Amino acid sequence: MKKNVHPLAPGSTIGIMGGGQLGRMTALAAGKLGYKCHIYCPEADSPASQVSAATTLGAYDDIAALKAFGEAVDVVTFEFENIPHESVQLLTEHAVVRPGWKSLAVAQDRLVEKEFINEIAPTTPFRKVESAADLEAAANEIGRPAVLKTARMGYDGKGQVLIAPDCDYEAAWAEMGAEIGILEAFVDLERELSVIVARSPGGGWATYPPVENRHVNHILDTTIAPAVLSDDMAKEAVDISHAIADGLDLVGLLAVELFVTRGGKLLVNEIAPRPHNSGHWTMDACPTSQFEQFVRAVCGLPLGNVTPHHDAEMKNLIGSAARGWADLMSEGTAHLHLYGKAEIRDGRKMGHVNRLYPRGHWK
Numbered sequence: 001m002k003k004n005v006h007p008l009a010p011g012s013t014i015g016i017m018g019g020g021q022l023g024r025m026t027a028l029a030a031g032k033l034g035y036k037c038h039i040y041c042p043e044a045d046s047p048a049s050q051v052s053a054a055t056t057l058g059a060y061d062d063i064a065a066l067k068a069f070g071e072a073v074d075v076v077t078f079e080f081e082n083i084p085h086e087s088v089q090l091l092t093e094h095a096v097v098r099p100g101w102k103s104l105a106v107a108q109d110r111l112v113e114k115e116f117i118n119e120i121a122p123t124t125p126f127r128k129v130e131s132a133a134d135l136e137a138a139a140n141e142i143g144r145p146a147v148l149k150t151a152r153m154g155y156d157g158k159g160q161v162l163i164a165p166d167c168d169y170e171a172a173w174a175e176m177g178a179e180i181g182i183l184e185a186f187v188d189l190e191r192e193l194s195v196i197v198a199r200s201p202g203g204g205w206a207t208y209p210p211v212e213n214r215h216v217n218h219i220l221d222t223t224i225a226p227a228v229l230s231d232d233m234a235k236e237a238v239d240i241s242h243a244i245a246d247g248l249d250l251v252g253l254l255a256v257e258l259f260v261t262r263g264g265k266l267l268v269n270e271i272a273p274r275p276h277n278s279g280h281w282t283m284d285a286c287p288t289s290q291f292e293q294f295v296r297a298v299c300g301l302p303l304g305n306v307t308p309h310h311d312a313e314m315k316n317l318i319g320s321a322a323r324g325w326a327d328l329m330s331e332g333t334a335h336l337h338l339y340g341k342a343e344i345r346d347g348r349k350m351g352h353v354n355r356l357y358p359r360g361h362w363k
């Protein structure tokens, strides 16, 4: 029997699929509003479990464990989107699942995602590729340089190969390492933006201002918030994001990553139906953080104020950068967030720091 979630009252339990830092910061925000969180993930001592009331340790396709989890919680949400379809279906039989399956299905496959987005907003040209021969044919069509990506399970640049004009296609195909890939035309980037929108069950909106994201080695390094943009481009980015969230019939949070080309055009890169690394600045610079907003949307509560009271720079602490925690704590304007990960590894997101500035600082 599904539970009543209109709205879900404080004291209830939010089930979160995934145990990473996004789940951790969601659980902390949920706790502030009087909710409990129950994490479902395969790893013991996960960042999210450390700060949550309960954890179910299980594989994402463990039917019995998923069923018990669905029965134990009042609503189910996700801190990452790579959950098998059958598992989401099963959870839906026991609890209200937000966002719905469509958001997850679109976001977990780059081909489905680009096809869906293309109905709404421009993307870079792309082709489906299933062999080295396909790859060569696709590169001849869309041109070089191009970027080969795995269709599924890719993140932070993992599974991506640059296809240069003198490419060895067999080697590039083997390097990508998946059965289905997507070849994208390389975008001559001026910069990268993202927009985070919250959408409530009744269709209400709250939208954070667009931010600028700077990547190092394909991993987000720094977010500048808000981005310094013309009013027209900011409006276009927000309109695109609303149209995508509407198209998904999303309840929860949606992050939309956009490229700005050197010609000044906006192209959508990808979407994530959950809190996003480029929204971490909201924790210290907005009245309602993206994590609290996510909880509010998923529980059917009124959405909170998203107008920043400060400008901000969010810097990820990746790998050994987290060793600087003591110095960061003694920095006056720095707000440090660490994720409780025991082992420092290259490329691993260990925490982030938000530095605040008066409004208008970036203009």
Ligand code: AMP
Binding pocket: 124, 147, 154, 155, 156, 157, 158, 184, 185, 186, 187, 188, 189, 192, 215, 218, 219, 257, 269, 270
């Ligand atoms: P993604 O995993 O698709 O978000 O890619 C990670 C990063 O790689 C992006 O944020 C861009 O900096 C870069 N990138 C991805 N796709 C392209 C592309 N088609 N053209 C140029 N740069 C790209």
